[in-house]
Amino acid sequence: MPPEAFTDLVVSAPKSAAAGLTAVAISMKHVMGNAGLMRGTSAMLKLNQKGGFDCPSCAWPDPDDHRSQFEFCENGAKAIASETTLKRVTPAFFAEHSVAELAGKTDFWMDQAGRLTHPMVLREGDTHYSEISWDEAFELIAKELNGLASPDEAVFYTSGRASNEAAFLYQLFARQYGTNNLPDCSNMCHESSGAAMMASVGVGKGTVTLQDLETAETILIFGQNPGTNHPRMLTSLQAAVEGGAVIVGVNPMKEAGLTGFMHPQQMMGMLGMATPLAEEFLQVRQNGDQALLKGLAKVLVEDGTIDEGFIREHTAGFEVYREHLLSLEWAELERVSGIERERIERVARQCASGERKVVTCWAMGLTQHKNAVATIQEVVNLHLLLGAIGRPGAGLCPVRGHSNVQGDRTMGVFEKMPGWFHDAIDREFGFESPRKHGWDTVAAIEAMHEGRGKVFYALGGNFLQATPDTEYTAEALRRCRLTVHLATKLNRSHLVTGKVGLILPCLGRSEKDRTGGKEQFVTVENSMSVVHQSVGHLAAASDTLLSEPMIIARTANAVLKGRSSVPWLAMGADYDLIRERIARVVPAFEDFNERVRKPGGFYLPNSARELAWTTESGRANFATHALSCLELEEGELLLQTLRSHDQFNTTVYGLDDRYRGISNERRVVFMNPQDMKARGIGPMEEVNLTSHFEGEKRHARHYLAVPYDLPRGACAGYFPELNVLVPLRSFADVSLTPTSKSVRVTIELAS
Ligand SMILES: Nc1nc2c(c(=O)[nH]1)N[C@H]1C(S)=C(S)[C@@H](COP(=O)(O)OP(=O)(O)OC[C@H]3O[C@@H](n4cnc5c(=O)[nH]c(N)nc54)[C@H](O)[C@@H]3O)O[C@H]1N2
Ligand SMILES: Nc1nc2c(c(=O)[nH]1)N[C@H]1C(S)=C(S)[C@@H](COP(=O)(O)OP(=O)(O)OC[C@H]3O[C@@H](n4cnc5c(=O)[nH]c(N)nc54)[C@H](O)[C@@H]3O)O[C@H]1N2
Ligand SMILES: [Mo]
Numbered sequence: 211m212p213p214e215a216f217t218d219l220v221v222s223a224p225k226s227a228a229a230g231l232t233a234v235a236i237s238m239k240h241v242m243g244n245a246g247l248m249r250g251t252s253a254m255l256k257l258n259q260k261g262g263f264d265c266p267s268c269a270w271p272d273p274d275d276h277r278s279q280f281e282f283c284e285n286g287a288k289a290i291a292s293e294t295t296l297k298r299v300t301p302a303f304f305a306e307h308s309v310a311e312l313a314g315k316t317d318f319w320m321d322q323a324g325r326l327t328h329p330m331v332l333r334e335g336d337t338h339y340s341e342i343s344w345d346e347a348f349e350l351i352a353k354e355l356n357g358l359a360s361p362d363e364a365v366f367y368t369s370g371r372a373s374n375e376a377a378f379l380y381q382l383f384a385r386q387y388g389t390n391n392l393p394d395c396s397n398m399c400h401e402s403s404g405a406a407m408m409a410s411v412g413v414g415k416g417t418v419t420l421q422d423l424e425t426a427e428t429i430l431i432f433g434q435n436p437g438t439n440h441p442r443m444l445t446s447l448q449a450a451v452e453g454g455a456v457i458v459g460v461n462p463m464k465e466a467g468l469t470g471f472m473h474p475q476q477m478m479g480m481l482g483m484a485t486p487l488a489e490e491f492l493q494v495r496q497n498g499d500q501a502l503l504k505g506l507a508k509v510l511v512e513d514g515t516i517d518e519g520f521i522r523e524h525t526a527g528f529e530v531y532r533e534h535l536l537s538l539e540w541a542e543l544e545r546v547s548g549i550e551r552e553r554i555e556r557v558a559r560q561c562a563s564g565e566r567k568v569v570t571c572w573a574m575g576l577t578q579h580k581n582a583v584a585t586i587q588e589v590v591n592l593h594l595l596l597g598a599i600g601r602p603g604a605g606l607c608p609v610r611g612h613s614n615v616q617g618d619r620t621m622g623v624f625e626k627m628p629g630w631f632h633d634a635i636d637r638e639f640g641f642e643s644p645r646k647h648g649w650d651t652v653a654a655i656e657a658m659h660e661g662r663g664k665v666f667y668a669l670g671g672n673f674l675q676a677t678p679d680t681e682y683t684a685e686a687l688r689r690c691r692l693t694v695h696l697a698t699k700l701n702r703s704h705l706v707t708g709k710v711g712l713i714l715p716c717l718g719r720s721e722k723d724r725t726g727g728k729e730q731f732v733t734v735e736n737s738m739s740v741v742h743q744s745v746g747h748l749a750a751a752s753d754t755l756l757s758e759p760m761i762i763a764r765t766a767n768a769v770l771k772g773r774s775s776v777p778w779l780a781m782g783a784d785y786d787l788i789r790e791r792i793a794r795v796v797p798a799f800e801d802f803n804e805r806v807r808k809p810g811g812f813y814l815p816n817s818a819r820e821l822a823w824t825t826e827s828g829r830a831n832f833a834t835h836a837l838s839c840l841e842l843e844e845g846e847l848l849l850q851t852l853r854s855h856d857q858f859n860t861t862v863y864g865l866d867d868r869y870r871g872i873s874n875e876r877r878v879v880f881m882n883p884q885d886m887k888a889r890g891i892g893p894m895e896e897v898n899l900t901s902h903f904e905g906e907k908r909h910a911r912h913y914l915a916v917p918y919d920l921p922r923g924a925c926a927g928y929f930p931e932l933n934v935l936v937p938l939r940s941f942a943d944v945s946l947t948p949t950s951k952s953v954r955v956t957i958e959l960a961s
Contacts (some may be wrong), residue, residue, distance in 0.1 A: 213604035219875035227470030228437030264744035269610035278310035283441030297324025326715035327752035348768035361388030369671025370612025373732035390648030403608035406586035418605035433575015437467015459488035459515035466869035495548030496924035502547035503588035509558035520597030527832035567603030576635035587833035618736030658686035678936035726783030742811025880918035888918035
């Protein structure tokens with residue numbers, strides 16, 4: 211596990227606005243520092259442009275028509291800098307550093323080491339990785355996979371950066387090999403949103419476009435930190451504010467990106483003036499959103515400002531929901547949400563004002579709790595009461611994380627795809643895919659720990675660091691016969707291997723892909739269901755790299771030799787052939803090759819947006835759940851694990867969290883000053899954290915306590931380090947998403 215040394219914390223006042231000139235300076239520093247002047251500039255100018263490549267950072271969409279020359283943000287720049295770095299992790303690097311030595315380095319150090327260049331193997335008993343040829347690597351995988359007693363002993367993980375083409379080939383390979391064990395990062399991310407929305411409105415994706423957001427009258431932002439994680443969203447929020455929208459931020463932390471925004475490309479931003487954003491900021495209690503949402507809905511019902519026509523025509527379950535709302539006590543809603551009735555009434559009346567053009571955005575602050583699905587269904591309930599769905603300027607906006615996490619699902623990366631999808635691939639490829647549901651992330655970890663999962667193959671990501679219960683997951687991976695990682699950069703998952711470990715290095719998004727001797731492009735789907743091209747322009751980091759589709763195709767070809775009629779190698783060498791198959795299997799992808807070549811790509815249809823309800827009831831469902839909130843025991847605090855400004859998930863770009871006033875340290879825990887006082891903890895004093903779950907205790911030692919404006923009982927620290935505290939079996943009802951934002955902890959002074 212990473213070292214526990216401090217790196218010299220400097221704390222200053224948190225910022226009240228995001229972006230501005232500092233952001234421009236910092237983007238340039240990251241890109242130029244890492245990639246060199248020419249490589250860096252040419253990468254940035256192609257970013258998110260038609261004919262350029264899709265930013266490998268977040269999934270926020272690009273404007274349909276008015277792209278500026280700089281369609282990127284500070285954190286996109288950091289992602290590009292990290293990928294286009296001139297440093298290399300070569301066979302010589304691995305000869306110099308043993309695996310044990312590498313495991314003692316920080317995640318930040320590993321990212322700084324540079325790009326992986328050669329396929330590498332760590333054989334049983336070896337202390338160092340050594341080079342292996344591509345052919346030999348594929349043969350090794352084939353031998354292990356074909357030696358398993360059942361295909362269900364293999365696990366195929368996907369991280370959300372994989373292209374549609376790679377994802378489609380990958381799930382096809384796993385299914386023809388014979389398993390649905392396809393866990394993905396979505397299991398830890400927006401699974402709760404998908405599960406909630408599918409049951410309520412029949413689709414698991416957002417129903418709005420950028421245009422809707424920019425023309426909304428009210429925008430509710432729950433549990434999201436756009437200034438850091440979706441900075442380009444701030445441009446749309448600013449446009450909405452200029453059009454008269456009221457923004458309501460709901461968050462236990464006063465995030466800079468919610469309270470103000472300085473646009474770096476505009477003079478006002480240069481001068482350091484912020485456009486005020488959240489007009490109403492509700493500092494909700496940690497996990498208190500469900501109560502707040504019920505309060506908003508109760509006001510609408512009691513005021514009689516609901517859309518009765520919409521409810522009659524489109525919905526089911528209203529009466530039961532109405533009775534439930536009327537039975538709730540205000541005192542209880544105020545206590546659980548931490549927000550006074552008067553403010554809840556004010557926001558509800560804002561939502562009901564004008565043409566009721568309301569957009570609700572949310573991210574991990576809602577999805578990673580035990581009652582996440584119920585809470586998100588409460589968001590949907592609110593929109594159904596207002597009729598605020600499927601109308602211009604109104605709708606649901608789960609803001610996705612990884613740049614193609616939504617597309618990966620569309621392509622069938624899911625442990626439980628519906629029957630029609632299986633029928634379609636069976637018909638297209640002439641085999642019978644398994645129908646038994648596979649393992650999601652949590653189930654896969656348990657299976658590997660118990661010896662039921664024996665081979666682990668990862669299409670990108672950093673499974674060990676991203677998943678809960680780091681020690682337990684590490685042991686699960688060590689018990690495998692083989693672990694395989696398709697990756698661009700070295701990470702900790704590569705250092706905790708099965709008996710044999712393989713690293714297969716691949717091309718990044720920013721790079722020219724000349725697989726099969728021709729210029730290839732890939733496609734992605736953003737958070738608003740636009741499918742478009744991504745074309746890399748830089749020279750490959752190394753001549754030895756293969757593309758993701760080619761690595762998957764060659765894996766499949768080696769494993770399924772003689773057992774498959776799928777033309778793996780031909781598809782791996784020509785992505786048009788993959789897209790032809792996608793067009794025949796995945797709905798709404800007809801003429802994919804032709805349509806995706808049009809600049810800007812195309813929108814996928816969304817039935818809820820069309821007011822067509824593909825639910826069991828054939829209507830949009832009000833979901834009625836009892837009021838719930840995680841109640842703490844005496845002395846406990848509720849810890850959330852979140853992202854700093856200098857990281858992309860488990861990739862750490864730097865040690866600052868600028869907007870929260872933190873410099874040069876990640877080992878911090880943000881606490882309410884009174885909670886600190888009650889424990890005799892002074893500012894910046896060293897503390898130990900213990901998490902509590904069903905009698906089990908987990909520990910994180912040597913953190914510095916930073917007093918912060920948080921509700922009583924809430925505290926916060928950074929993922930991935932604090933994943934050691936997240937219990938594997940603490941997950942959301944229905945979606946099984948780990949409860950990374952609801953960890954019961956006690957904190958005491960380190961002695
Ligand atoms: N630069 C950068 N961009 C990224 C990422 C990155 O790591 N770096 N990650 C990408 C990915 S995969 C994802 S999923 C997204 C994540 O984007 P976010 O969801 O914005 O990420 P988190 O840092 O987890 O922040 C969660 C927010 O929810 C708030 N919160 C926590 N608990 C609660 C609660 O109980 N109620 C409410 N209302 N709020 C709460 C936190 O205070 C914080 O503001 O970003 C994507 N974009
Ligand atoms: N405690 C806690 N845990 C969390 C979260 C949290 O908020 N709190 N958030 C969860 C969320 S929302 C998510 S999405 C997951 C993220 O989980 P993952 O997706 O598994 O993790 P990442 O850090 O995004 O993966 C980074 C690695 O991907 C590889 N990579 C980068 N680019 C490419 C590429 O183009 N191709 C390939 N093949 N590999 C590439 C690099 O080797 C890099 O080290 O973590 C989850 N875990
Ligand atoms: Mo995510």
